[in-house]
Amino acid sequence: MAPLLELPYDIQNVTPEEDKIIKKCLIGYTKPFVKCGKAGYVLPGSFKKQAEAIYNVQVRPDDIWVITYPRSGTTWTQEMVWLLENDMDFDSAKRSPLFERFPMLELTTQIPEVAFELIKINFMNLAHFQGLNQAVKCPSWKSLEDAPSPRLIKTHLPLSLLPPNLLNTAKVIYVARDPRDCMVSVYYLYKMVTRSLMRGTFAQFWEAFRRDLLPWMPIVSHANEAWEQRGHPNLHFMFYEDMLKDLPKMIRGVSAFLNRDYTDEQINKLAEHLTFSNLKKNKNVNNTAGDSEVQFIRKGEAGGWRTHFDAKMELQAEEYLNDRLRGLTLRYPTFEHDEEWSRL
Ligand code: A3P
Numbered sequence: 001m002a003p004l005l006e007l008p009y010d011i012q013n014v015t016p017e018e019d020k021i022i023k024k025c026l027i028g029y030t031k032p033f034v035k036c037g038k039a040g041y042v043l044p045g046s047f048k049k050q051a052e053a054i055y056n057v058q059v060r061p062d063d064i065w066v067i068t069y070p071r072s073g074t075t076w077t078q079e080m081v082w083l084l085e086n087d088m089d090f091d092s093a094k095r096s097p098l099f100e101r102f103p104m105l106e107l108t109t110q111i112p113e114v115a116f117e118l119i120k121i122n123f124m125n126l127a128h129f130q131g132l133n134q135a136v137k138c139p140s141w142k143s144l145e146d147a148p149s150p151r152l153i154k155t156h157l158p159l160s161l162l163p164p165n166l167l168n169t170a171k172v173i174y175v176a177r178d179p180r181d182c183m184v185s186v187y188y189l190y191k192m193v194t195r196s197l198m199r200g201t202f203a204q205f206w207e208a209f210r211r212d213l214l215p216w217m218p219i220v221s222h223a224n225e226a227w228e229q230r231g232h233p234n235l236h237f238m239f240y241e242d243m244l245k246d247l248p249k250m251i252r253g254v255s256a257f258l259n260r261d262y263t264d265e266q267i268n269k270l271a272e273h274l275t276f277s278n279l280k281k282n283k284n285v286n287n288t289a290g291d292s293e294v295q296f297i298r299k300g301e302a303g304g305w306r307t308h309f310d311a312k313m314e315l316q317a318e319e320y321l322n323d324r325l326r327g328l329t330l331r332y333p334t335f336e337h338d339e340e341w342s343r344l
């Protein structure tokens with residue numbers, strides 16, 4: 001076995017003030033949240049103990065990794081990649097949940113300490129959501145280490161927190177989405193998961209978001225790390241909004257990246273399987289916690305943030321994006337970046 005690599009980044013607790021802001025939105029976490037590396041990626045305190053094991057996961061040449069900031073179209077892309085990699089076997093796809101066919105690397109590290117115990121004693125019906133039950137029994141990264149090849153792996157961790165040989169070894173697909181829509185979608189996701197226990201308001205989530213204080217943030221650095229590698233032959237970079245615009249074209253791009261050869265008819269059939277309404281109906285993909293009104297596959301639009309942000313938030317969002325994008329070449333197709341601002 002290769003010796004364990006030391007983490008090249010540090011992990012610090014967030015300040016008590018920051019921890020309060022985060023915990024107004026997220027419940028069940030007892031340890032302080034942490035920030036990782038120079039960019040300060042926010043993660044639950046329990047990430048700290050598992051960070052080294054995750055950084056040392058053995059990457060295999062036939063792995064395919066899908067990396068995103070949450071709510072960027074991960075599930076949509078995973079179902080696409082699974083079918084492209086499995087000869088468009090729609091019947092098998094319908095027989096088992098996507099979270100089993102395409103597991104998430106760091107899932108265990110995200111489970112709130114309180115929920116961890118409750119799931120263990122079978123108290124919360126969250127157990128069937130996204131494989132949390134299994135992730136409580138065995139660390140998610142460990143299950144992946146033991147999984148047979150070829151593996152399909154989902155993660156929300158940015159490249160800098162992942163094994164350093166990832167890009168030179170395996171194929172990676174990165175999907176980015178307008179951060180404002182991600183924010184709205186993240187809010188509804190927490191609402192779905194925590195239901196009546198949720199205390200955080202939309203305004204509190206927005207406050208945490210614009211201060212880069214939700215798990216896996218800062219979102220722009222996250223996307224930019226992949227954007228900077230977009231010329232790498234093992235990295236395929238996509239925007240959610242482009243998938244909305246022309247799904248068959250985006251499927252063809254992923255298929256070529258994976259060296260798969262499909263006819264137009266097959267691509268169109270896959271595009272049909274992947275439409276918003278079909279995925280919403282598909283229980284193995286739309287894995288919603290319990291009987292919540294809000295579903296995992298929710299609206300599927302670009303620009304939905306407009307109906308959620310008031311004038312002040314809209315301005316703050318503009319400032320936030322102009323500021324975070326300053327000095328970068330990354331541009332979101334749905335955000336008109338103020339170039340003047342970037343020269344300030
Ligand atoms: P909304 O909450 O804005 O609707 P992830 O899988 O990364 O968590 O992303 C979830 C987001 O992708 C949700 O966004 C969900 O509705 C959207 N989504 C999932 N499948 C989709 C599809 N086929 N078409 C459009 N959007 C889709």
